[in-house]
Amino acid sequence: MRTVKLRGADGLELTADEWGSPSQPGVLLCHGAGQNRHAWKKSAEILANHGRFVVALDARGHGESDWSDEEKYDSEDIGRDILNALERFPSPPAIVGASMGGMASLAAQRMTARQLYSALVLVDISPHFDVDGARKIMAFMSGNPDGFATLEEAAEKISAYNPHRERPTNPSGLTRVLKQLPDGRWTWKWDPAYVTSKPGFNTQNKDVLAEHMERVSRIMSEGLKATTSPILLVRGGQSELVTASAVRSFLELVPEAEFIDVAGTGHMVAGDDNDAFTDA
Known part of the structure; x- marks a missing residue:
């Protein structure tokens, strides 16, 4: 494993850990909000041992990556960082996006007509997430x-x-x-x-916050519809964010997608049971 610095959008510098060689099939790991690249350590090592070139990225404002002085933390902002990080791969990698990372993965695909990923794995995130x-x-x-x-x-x-x-x-x-x-x-x-930069957060205006979440949901839906590569949704069995109803709506939106439920885990699936997540 080696730690590298990558060029993000808006002049930000991002930190990532890498395993393997760029000549191998690639996997980009994008963590959830409040986490960082270390959440993927065990999964990354297993993937590398199976002959993959793995990059685990610290998102902007997380871990050792730069913070945004302009507080640009929407899914589209992090998505633009993903577009830059993809330059590390000679061909489209599989991407694994947990929660925030999944939102950003879809936002990035929505920005371009070309297919960015060889496969898309969404970890406990769906356009129809539970607002509460x-x-x-x-x-x-x-x-x-x-x-x-x-x-x-x-x-x-x-x-x-x-x-x-x-x-x-x-x-x-x-x-x-x-x-x-x-x-x-x-x-x-x-x-x-x-968190505090989200519309409606500081004023606790639930209507404004709900409008923001609706916009995030729309961006994810459009990103999913723009994705033609294989899609897998991994849900934490005890997740309060991705409910059974959200899964049904997800599969109606992209019926060709696959779905796995990881029992005994919550929203932070990889952190709750990394072995079960990697097996899934």
């Missing part, structure tokens, strides 16, 4: 703006939000998603503006 589930995710992400006194405190908050996920005995692994400030407190490795 999305609000719950945003509420968790915007909570604790002052960070955490200790890693143990952060682990307690995460465990309360994800009670179905087994709490690790050693919270040191959280340093993948948390950074320590000079005063000793711990805060997330992502730009809070990813």
